[in-house]
Amino acid sequence: MAEVRYEAASRLYPGAEEPAVNKLNLDIADGELLVLVGPSGCGKSTALRMLAGLETVTSGSVHINGVDVTLKPPQDRDIAMVFQNYALYPSMTVAQNMGFALKQAKVPKAEREAQVREAARILDLTEYLDRKPKNLSGGQRQRVAMGRAIVRKPQVFLMDEPLSNLDAKLRVQTRTELVDLQARLGVTTVYVTHDQVEAMTMGDRVAVLKFGELQQVDAPRTLYSAPANKFVAGFIGSPAMNLLDAEDVDGAPGIAGAAIPLEESVLSQLKSQDLDQVAVGVRPEHLTLGTTGIEGEVTVVEELGSESFVHVTVSHRGEPTTLVVRDRGETETGRGDRVKVDFGGPIHVFGSDGLRVEA
Numbered sequence: 001m002a003e004v005r006y007e008a009a010s011r012l013y014p015g016a017e018e019p020a021v022n023k024l025n026l027d028i029a030d031g032e033l034l035v036l037v038g039p040s041g042c043g044k045s046t047a048l049r050m051l052a053g054l055e056t057v058t059s060g061s062v063h064i065n066g067v068d069v070t071l072k073p074p075q076d077r078d079i080a081m082v083f084q085n086y087a088l089y090p091s092m093t094v095a096q097n098m099g100f101a102l103k104q105a106k107v108p109k110a111e112r113e114a115q116v117r118e119a120a121r122i123l124d125l126t127e128y129l130d131r132k133p134k135n136l137s138g139g140q141r142q143r144v145a146m147g148r149a150i151v152r153k154p155q156v157f158l159m160d161e162p163l164s165n166l167d168a169k170l171r172v173q174t175r176t177e178l179v180d181l182q183a184r185l186g187v188t189t190v191y192v193t194h195d196q197v198e199a200m201t202m203g204d205r206v207a208v209l210k211f212g213e214l215q216q217v218d219a220p221r222t223l224y225s226a227p228a229n230k231f232v233a234g235f236i237g238s239p240a241m242n243l244l245d246a247e248d249v250d251g252a253p254g255i256a257g258a259a260i261p262l263e264e265s266v267l268s269q270l271k272s273q274d275l276d277q278v279a280v281g282v283r284p285e286h287l288t289l290g291t292t293g294i295e296g297e298v299t300v301v302e303e304l305g306s307e308s309f310v311h312v313t314v315s316h317r318g319e320p321t322t323l324v325v326r327d328r329g330e331t332e333t334g335r336g337d338r339v340k341v342d343f344g345g346p347i348h349v350f351g352s353d354g355l356r357v358e359a
Contacts, residue, residue: 002065002078002155002188004028004051009060009070011046011212020046022212023060033182033189034217035203037196038235043212044192045160051190052158053077065155080149081158084165086141088133088148094120095129098147119147122181139170146178150185157182157189163198175202197238200224208232230350233281239309239324241281241348247317248275253349255280256294256314256321260347263359270349270357277352284309284326286345289333293342296323298335305329312341 006026012019021043028034036044049055051062053074061070069077080101088097095116102112120126123143133141142162149157163171163178179202182189193199199206200220207217208231216228227233233241246253246260252267253260253275260280270278289310296314299322308331312323323341333339349357 003030004156004188004190005063006047006051007061007063009047009050009062010058011050011055012058018212019058020212021050024214026207026214026217028188028190031186031188032204033179033191033202035191035193035199035206036209037193037199037206038209040194042209044209046212047209048158048160048190048192051156052079052081078155079158080152080154080156081160082145082149082162084161086133086145088141088144090133093130093132094125094136094144097133097144098151101148101152115151116147119150122150123147138166139174142166142174146181155188157187159189159191161193164193171198178202196236200236208235225346227348227356229356230279230281230354233348233350233356237283239284241283242287242323243279243281244316244321246275246278246280253278253280256296256316258294260349261343262347262349265359266349266357270351273352279350281348281350282343283345284324286343286347287323287325288342288344289325289327289339290342291340293340294323295338295340298333298337298339301331301333301335303329303331308333310339312339314341
């Protein structure tokens with residue numbers, strides 16, 4: 001088992017003006033499953049590959065279990081990596097694929113086979129040990145890739161979007177199995193994904209990156225309820241938070257002519273700011289349809305069975321603006337209806353610097 005630490009670690013590619021990863025400071029606890037998430041090009045895979053030794057650290061350092069591994073080759077870092085494309089040898093059986101690294105390390109055959117059988121038992125692959133990868137489903141191939149990592153008993157698992165090639169249903173099933181497996185094995189795991197739902201449901205903590213810089217690292221519920229800035233607020237949550245530039249309504253931030261109900265401590269912090277530079281955020285589940293509030297017209301209704309998402313166009317700052325409201329399943333609201341939107345939960349305010357104003 002091991003702790004992982006990035007200390008001001010940067011990666012600047014030759015010819016690039018800005019680093020792909022910029023002065024990353026991040027501590028990952030022993031046995032933790034930490035998810036790196038962010039949009040395409042944010043540096044999450046580069047950060048993972050820096051830890052694996054597959055990318056050069058331009059400045060700063062990377063540590064595994066207190067040892068500086070910045071200059072060590074990948075084979076000397078005691079890590080195992082699971083890739084998006086599985087990277088299985090098509091000519092080998094499942095058992096041979098899983099035991100290949102052990103064979104290369106000259107582990108005795110009997111010991112090697114025992115470790116492969118144990119990993120196959122854990123991953124429910126025992127009956128497939130004699131099959132070739134072409135005779136397996138996508139989910140089974142991914143479990144073989146996991147098994148190949150498990151048998152090595154590394155200090156750290158590194159996973160680079162391992163579920164992205166699976167269909168939606170299988171992805172949900174496999175991520176549940178993966179979380180359970182990681183908890184049982186207790187191996188420190190760094191997991192990269194662009195899917196924020198995947199990140200929120202899997203990670204003990206989630207680190208959000210943007211343009212190579214760490215925006216926030218916290219437990220999923222903290223990212224949801226207390227995002228550090230506008231970017232995290234808009235990225236975390238599905239559907240996304242309603243984020244609007246505020247308007248001045250009697251000296252307080254407002255939406256569509258309606259003042260936002262805010263705590264006095266928040267209002268006092270906004271007195272020195274231009275309200276036109278302030279942003280307001282409210283999640284769809286914290287808006288309600290009722291008899292009071294902001295009036296607008298329904299343009300889209302997304303019915304998901306257990307819930308519906310109603311898109312309401314309102315006039316805000318002289319422009320048509322859409323608010324997404326979470327409503328009950330089998331909603332009676334339809335396209336073209338005139339409705340009123342009211343606030344029914346937490347409201348987030350972001351100052352001109354983009355940071356959330358704490359109550």
